[in-house]
Amino acid sequence: MVSRAFPTPGHDHGACAAQALAAAEKLCQARGARLTAVRRKVLSLVWQSHAPVGAYDLLARLNKGGGKIAPIAVYRALDFLMAQGLVHRLASINAYMGCAHIGHDHAAQFLICKDCGCAAELESPALRKALVKAVAGRGFTIDREIVEISGLCPHCKAS
Amino acid sequence: MVSRAFPTPGHDHGACAAQALAAAEKLCQARGARLTAVRRKVLSLVWQSHAPVGAYDLLARLNKGGGKIAPIAVYRALDFLMAQGLVHRLASINAYMGCAHIGHDHAAQFLICKDCGCAAELESPALRKALVKAVAGRGFTIDREIVEISGLCPHCKAS
């Protein structure tokens, strides 16, 4: 399977998130990367839903219960998680989501539902290829690509 | 020609910008859209270079000489210009650039040089088609697409 599909409204998200966390744990261990308490907590919060979440939302959730963590701490955790490929940033909505294809580098594309707020990761080789081809011949060297498509997901369209 | 190429370092930018402003003027007149003084000024500032420019940069330039324009005025002007298709917003860098293909709706793609800061508009039908195709079959309805590719432009790569 190439894409993480949009979750059905009633899917078992607990299992979904737990699996992602376990995989992240394993990956970090293998790499000698330190998945510290803050980082693990931020990652778990990111995985609380399939809707990308803002940094200050994460901050508020971290501090729910009287914590005093500063914004910078969240951004640092997110930077680490992005460097490890565990989290993606969606530039068009200033939000972060868990990566569905950890363990290998990939230039992903994102579908963002403007109704329910959920996002799905595409990772289409054909699209990637078309992009590279479109740029080729212009003498431009690609460093990073951002492809974010907003619209209506299947579930929201149906209702 | 499908794309606005990266300008050569010494190109006649005065003529380039003047042409864009004249075309915008004409388009607004034809549509009955009011290209007021503020909007015209913002558009001309946007066209002062081929590097996308931030809203607060525009603001500073507007106020150079003692003006007191507020941020909101710039954003309102930009909103108008974007609605008319005269300006694009680059979400990945929070900046704005003049549109090179005014007068017809288009889903453009952008190449952004991380060295000189210049950006070019691609508007590749093949890429667009690949994107639509990649999304098709997933039941997702496209509303808006953002494709922003950062890297090195030909001129910067050469030097």
Add this chain to the structure above:
DNA sequence: TCGTATATGTAACGTTATAACATTTTGAAC
């Protein structure tokens, strides 16, 4: 010229992200 829609002014505020520097924790070498 009247009235309404459009545009702009004004002030305050909300949101997103980073800078700069101090302190603590970690893990490996000795």
Add this chain to the structure above:
DNA sequence: GTTCAAAATGTTATAACGTTACATATACGA
């Protein structure tokens, strides 16, 4: 196990980006 340097976190302040709410002014057709 002590020491040391690198990595991580804490603390405070601030930069950068964008909007709300409401008042005023201008344009333009009836």
